[in-house]
Amino acid sequence: MQQAKRTWFRRSSRRPLWQSALLYAIVIFWCFIVLFPFYWLATTSVKRPIDVSRGPNYIPYVDFQPIPDHWEEMFGSQRKSTERHFRNSLVSAIGSTLLSVIIGAMAGYGLSRFRYYWGRLGWDNDNIAFWIISQRFLPPAIFIVPFVLLYNFFGLVDTYAGLIIAYTMFNVPFAVWIMRDFFNGLPVDLEESARVDGATRWQAFIRIVLPLSAPGLVAVAIFSFIFAWNEYLFALMLTNFNAITMPVLIAGQNNTRGIEWWFISALTLMAVVPVIIMGLLLERFITRGLTAGAVKG
Amino acid sequence: MSTVREDRLMKRVFLSPAVILLLALSIFPLVWSLGISFTDMQRGGSTVARQAAAEGITEGVGFLGLGFELTGRNYERLLGDGRLHSTVRNTMIYVFFGVMIQYVFGLGLATVLNQPFRGRNLARVIFLMPMMMTPVAAAYTGRMFFDSNPLRSPLAHFLREVSKALGSERGITVPWFTDTGWAPIAILIIDAWQWIPFMTLILLAGMQAIPDDIYEAARVDGAGVLQIFWRITVPILLPISMTVILIRGLEIFKIIDVVVVTTGGGPGSATESLTLYIFEQALSNGNYGYASAIAYVLLILVIIFATIFLALGRRWIRGAGSGVE
Numbered sequence: 001m002q003q004a005k006r007t008w009f010r011r012s013s014r015r016p017l018w019q020s021a022l023l024y025a026i027v028i029f030w031c032f033i034v035l036f037p038f039y040w041l042a043t044t045s046v047k048r049p050i051d052v053s054r055g056p057n058y059i060p061y062v063d064f065q066p067i068p069d070h071w072e073e074m075f076g077s078q079r080k081s082t083e084r085h086f087r088n089s090l091v092s093a094i095g096s097t098l099l100s101v102i103i104g105a106m107a108g109y110g111l112s113r114f115r116y117y118w119g120r121l122g123w124d125n126d127n128i129a130f131w132i133i134s135q136r137f138l139p140p141a142i143f144i145v146p147f148v149l150l151y152n153f154f155g156l157v158d159t160y161a162g163l164i165i166a167y168t169m170f171n172v173p174f175a176v177w178i179m180r181d182f183f184n185g186l187p188v189d190l191e192e193s194a195r196v197d198g199a200t201r202w203q204a205f206i207r208i209v210l211p212l213s214a215p216g217l218v219a220v221a222i223f224s225f226i227f228a229w230n231e232y233l234f235a236l237m238l239t240n241f242n243a244i245t246m247p248v249l250i251a252g253q254n255n256t257r258g259i260e261w262w263f264i265s266a267l268t269l270m271a272v273v274p275v276i277i278m279g280l281l282l283e284r285f286i287t288r289g290l291t292a293g294a295v296k297g
Numbered sequence: 298m299s300t301v302r303e304d305r306l307m308k309r310v311f312l313s314p315a316v317i318l319l320l321a322l323s324i325f326p327l328v329w330s331l332g333i334s335f336t337d338m339q340r341g342g343s344t345v346a347r348q349a350a351a352e353g354i355t356e357g358v359g360f361l362g363l364g365f366e367l368t369g370r371n372y373e374r375l376l377g378d379g380r381l382h383s384t385v386r387n388t389m390i391y392v393f394f395g396v397m398i399q400y401v402f403g404l405g406l407a408t409v410l411n412q413p414f415r416g417r418n419l420a421r422v423i424f425l426m427p428m429m430m431t432p433v434a435a436a437y438t439g440r441m442f443f444d445s446n447p448l449r450s451p452l453a454h455f456l457r458e459v460s461k462a463l464g465s466e467r468g469i470t471v472p473w474f475t476d477t478g479w480a481p482i483a484i485l486i487i488d489a490w491q492w493i494p495f496m497t498l499i500l501l502a503g504m505q506a507i508p509d510d511i512y513e514a515a516r517v518d519g520a521g522v523l524q525i526f527w528r529i530t531v532p533i534l535l536p537i538s539m540t541v542i543l544i545r546g547l548e549i550f551k552i553i554d555v556v557v558v559t560t561g562g563g564p565g566s567a568t569e570s571l572t573l574y575i576f577e578q579a580l581s582n583g584n585y586g587y588a589s590a591i592a593y594v595l596l597i598l599v600i601i602f603a604t605i606f607l608a609l610g611r612r613w614i615r616g617a618g619s620g621v622e
Contacts, residue, residue, distance in 0.1 A: 247434075
């Protein structure tokens with residue numbers, strides 16, 4: 001205990017006491033701002049409807065008696081619906097993540113290791129990379145009409161394939177951008193010695209480059225997954241029953257059942273779980289992958 | 298020799314999937330919707346096609362017999378559409394104030410997280426949490442908090458109690474979602490709550506890349522905390538700041554989910570965003586031609602924003618000079 005205290009003081013020895021106090025005050029205040037909504041969701045999901053509307057009730061067992069009914073409902077009578085939407089979200093997110101990672105890694109590697117020149121446009125690697133990333137920032141609203149027409153024509157409305165294709169389109173630019181930066185930072189020597197030993201380009205890419213770029217791939221995968229998991233506009237537009245994802249389900253609670261805050265809270269918490277798990281496990285990767293893309297950008 | 302030929306092939310193999318995907322799903326729809334914006338295309342047939350159907354004509358209707366007419370009417374209609382003008386204004390407000398609030402808070406929190414203190418790693422993880430919530434869910438959560446009934450919302454309860462304690466007789470209630478002035482503010486706060494972490498994350502990464510000796514030197518020269526912040530941290534972070542502001546700005550141009558869930562665009566069209574309006578024109582009203590024309594307005598706004606911003610950014614960065622970039 002004594003030891004810990006001493007290190008604490010030493011670490012902040014340059015800092016006057018008022019600064020430390022201010023620092024901790026800000027940190028605690030902001031933690032409250034961030035955590036209280038999560039706390040409120042958690043408690044609302046175990047409140048009786050009357051406790052939600054006649055409150056506000058803050059502390060379980062003191063202000064109100066928590067009940068598991070809404071969670072039971074979600075996994076009981078509503079189980080089929082919950083499972084279906086959760087699965088839809090998972091399938092479309094994982095599917096588009098895999099595709100984005102593969103396509104992004106390939107293009108990123110190409111742009112990092114080869115020299116392209118698109119004669120007619122006069123574009124070199126940098127122009128191509130910029131063109132690719134610029135696609136990420138087009139407003140999705142511009143795609144609404146053409147996508148509705150295309151998807152109706154090809155029968156892709158309300159299918160997994162449809163969602164996966166759309167999300168891959170949105171994720172690939174970012175994936176290419178991050179992977180190109182990542183490969184640029186990776187020394188060529190290893191690949192070259194492998195190729196001297198008789199490996200083809202492709203073999204060198206699969207066996208040597210990809211394993212070395214795991215952190216970049218993971219960062220890309222996380223971002224793609226989170227984007228697809230949270231996406232709302234296209235899911236709303238391109239699904240109507242079978243392929244409805246969690247965000248559309250949650251947003252739709254408003255219309256179909258009146259506003260049942262307790263049920264929405266439970267659904268919301270469930271939708272957050274996969275993302276939080278990924279985020280917390282791989283927070284380190286996120287930071288690294290992002291800085292690779294952002295600091296240079 | 299063979300490796301050269303192999304490379305020439307592989308070079309295409311690596312890049313083609315991404316390029317083909319973007320040509321098919323991004324460039325083609327982009328060009329196509331420009332075309333659609335000059336037609337009277339609607340769901341279930343254009344106006345000419347409907348008239349023709351009513352008169353019993355089935356073939357050779359409209360432009361080249363394609364069943365629609367070429368027209369500039371959509372663009373004329375833009376000028377007189379009051380609802381469009383208010384959605385443009387709302388979107389600009391979301392972008393401008395959204396970026397400003399998020400940047401200021403993001404910079405502040407990144408500065409805090411850049412200090413050594415106990416529990417810093419935990420605080421960093423906690424600070425990132427809002428980013429992980431589905432935006433739709435964050436919007437619902439916001440709706441619970443900005444409910445103006447103090448019996449339901451902890452925020453309304455808090456505001457009432459505080460204002461009572463400060464001497465107001467019945468306590469203040471803010472009509473968050475029903476007042477045309479407050480509703481955009483509530484939406485701005487919800488979006489800020491969710492995305493400040495993004496700013497924090499990247500600015501923090503930028504700060505951690507600043508070598509310690511620079512600070513050390515400044516301290517030796519007797520610079521104070523604030524001076525160090527304004528004269529060293531902020532200028533060095535300028536390029537990365539421009540990047541995050543640009544990214545967030547472009548993202549906010551797309552805002553729709555928060556608006557749909559909280560106000561649905563109301564009261565009136567006080568909170569409606571451009572994307573929501575386009576969505577409604579296209580999917581609720583089926584006006585494909587007009588929706589495409591508005592989408593192009595949005596695209597032009599986005600391009601103007603990005604161009605001005607990049608131009609200004611380059612000048613500021615050069616102004617702050619000192620060969621940082």
